[in-house]
């Protein structure tokens with residue numbers, strides 16, 4: 001059992017931005033529980049963080065399954081302690097022409113990115129109220145401006161933005177800070193998601209691109225860790241863009 005006030009949950013923590021957040025938190029002495037649908041990858045990541053002197057545990061959780069999320073958070077409270085930081089990074093991406101997509105494609109994406117983020121918020125908020133902790137959701141530039149061939153993803157991230165603002169208002173009187181970040185391109189496996197050939201490159205050209213290269217996951221993680229640990233009390237309900245001025 002660890003001290004509360006030094007325990008974080010990071011979803012999607014075996015890859016990309018979530019992995020970088022887990023690394024920075026463990027370096028700063030935070031016991032970090034890695035939630036990921038891919039247990040093997042989460043265990044590998046946790047072993048590496050522990051070998052580097054951190055304290056990390058891996059739990060297999062499909063965030064789109066409310067029962068798995070609540071069970072995992074109950075287990076964490078029993079085994080580790082009451083978490084005071086939550087970063088919701090797990091998400092999926094799929095590009096395509098809307099008329100060629102199926103309702104199953106839409107539902108799969110909304111189930112993970114929007115419903116899953118809601119399940120994680122809902123299940124962790126009692127702990128965050130108890131510890132007066134903080135939560136960071138990862139939205140996206142897509143959720144602010146809407147990206148072509150990326151309709152379900154854009155809708156899911158727009159939902160995450162609105163949900164974050166609503167939750168921040170609801171929980172401000174209980175001293176829980178709730179923010180989201182909206183990254184532009186970030187150099188992770190998700191950024192390499194295949195874009196089908198049957199698209200109009202002119203339309204794709206409307207996507208604003210930063211003059212600089214894609215951000216690194218570590219650059220994004222440093223903002224998230226600041227929001228989780230160090231931001232002042234009035235910093236809640238903010239949607240912080242980190243997109244190299246592409247927005």
Ligand SMILES: NC(=O)c1ccc[n+]([C@@H]2O[C@H](COP(=O)([O-])OP(=O)(O)OC[C@H]3O[C@@H](n4cnc5c(N)ncnc54)[C@H](O)[C@@H]3O)[C@@H](O)[C@H]2O)c1
Pocket residue numbers: 011012013014015016017018035036037038061062063064088089090091092112116138139140141182183184185186187188189190191
């Ligand atoms: N990479 C970008 O360009 C970019 C830009 C803006 C926002 N984002 C957002 O940043 C966050 C992190 O993305 P990333 O680029 O690190 O992606 P990534 O694909 O590298 O990592 C996503 C992680 O989430 C996990 N995951 C997927 N579905 C899950 C589920 N149902 N339950 C639990 N875990 C699940 C995966 O196993 C993986 O470890 C996402 O919310 C993404 O939408 C990424």
